[in-house]
Amino acid sequence: MTLLRAKRLLDCSVYAALLAGALAWGPPAAAKPARIVSLNLCTDELVLRLADRDHIASVTWLSRDPRNANMAEAARAVGVNHGLAEEVLAARPDLVIAGTYTTRSTVALLKRAGLPVHEFGVPGNLAEMRSQITEMAALLGEEERGARLVAEIDERLAAIAARRTATHPRTLVLRPNGFTVGRGSLVDEILTTAGLDNIAADLGIESYGQIALETVALSKAQILILNDTPGGSPSLADEVLHHPLIAKLGTRLKLVPLPSRLWTCAGPSVLDAIALLADAMKDSR
Template sequence: MRLFRARRSTIVLAAVLAGTAAGALSAKPKPERIVSLNLCTDELVLRLAGRDRIASVTWLSRDPRNANMAQAARAVGVNHGLAEEVLAAKPDLVVAGAYTTRTTVALLKRTGIPVREFGVPRSFAEMRAQIAEMAALIGEEARGAALIAEIDARLAAIAARRPAHRLRAIVLQPNGFAVGRGSLVDEILNAAGLDNIAASLGIESYGRIALETVALGGAQMLILNDTPDGPPSLATEILHHPLIRKLGARLTLVALPSRLWTCAGPSVLDAVDLLARAAGEAR
């Protein structure tokens, strides 16, 4: 009987060891040379991965006017989205946006280099899911969970001090675009305690809006999606229209830097906080 038990214990131990070994063999090693080809994947990689594991991010991420991780980006290499640059870096993982560097991504897929494309989150839930996906991809699940917990804690803190009375607001972007339902910007406004006029007008995601509509839409807050010290362009001329200055006499004007909500990540909470504070002062 003792012999049987001993043999059984040996078999169980061997099975456990075999399972552990199999798990170790099947577990994928963390990528050690990550290349990012998109401003938003840049930000996630810089937040989640160690600097020694990042081969390069886009050159755009070193510009503090447009990027939230400019200082961190200066500590790693940069690329300009060219396939030649990526291949020279000898990456073991390339992350890219679903709508940018399409030719480069197509070429890299033909070489057999692992390439993962990330879309544009349209809600806080999709933002959390994308952070978790990136964290799992690069083997930094704990960092991803901590980042998501930080986002949820900040959202809860903002909601706790948000007044019950909601202001009517509208976002005006370059070329006269407003942001309606089905967008991350719409969720940002709601989290800040604002009612999005563009959503009530039936605008889905992005749509152009006339300045007359802005003037007569009953807005109590006009949010200008602008980049401080950005280069002049025809697209941004509408944000400096004389009518906008006149509207400032009867409603609250808020300039919100584009970098705070261009990419879905912790920085969108800075946008929520800024708008919530502006709404509180306006009340």
């Protein structure tokens, strides 16, 4: 027997054991799942906001990092995973929650093993964000908590709209590698909800696209929003955010550092981003 064939047989036997174990457990017929595993940073946040701690088997290890996650403290109270099928199966979950674009091989394996896996997409606007919260709450058997959370979001949006001025400062977002956001994105709606005029949308940029620093300089923006990750490790992608030109632009427009965690995921924390931007526009030049 060749070494390669032996390895393949071993892999098959491991998978067969995992599959048999998963099928033997079987999810309990309960309305409210008692052992939830989340495999995505954004679903982590909603699970941590809506589910009881003792019903959460694990969330991703990323959710314990306060630089990138909004529920880091809560995440420290539950188990963590690294998106590996072995970890998930060992947790004996009765519900696995994943993102449409993440941990694809793990999700495929878990589905083959017969585990209940529910995938969530990426909301493109605030209405889809509300719908996703409601969907997650129903999945977790926490409809009342979901309804309260959506009501709190609507109350905050109404309060921000009530104090918004009639002016709409011209605004650009600058992210690592020179990326910005245009039409058809949640960030674009966040900007307009805060009362800002997104120049990237006027330039015809759809969703996400790159923008040259020369364009930023000539855009006549009044506010430049910079992606900010306090305490993050240095990277080449972030070099554009520290270019000397940005400092010079700060003499004629308002630079607003915005923690990326506030709008990385479509959840309640985007209201903090909207409020921060609404306050920033008050004294824009």
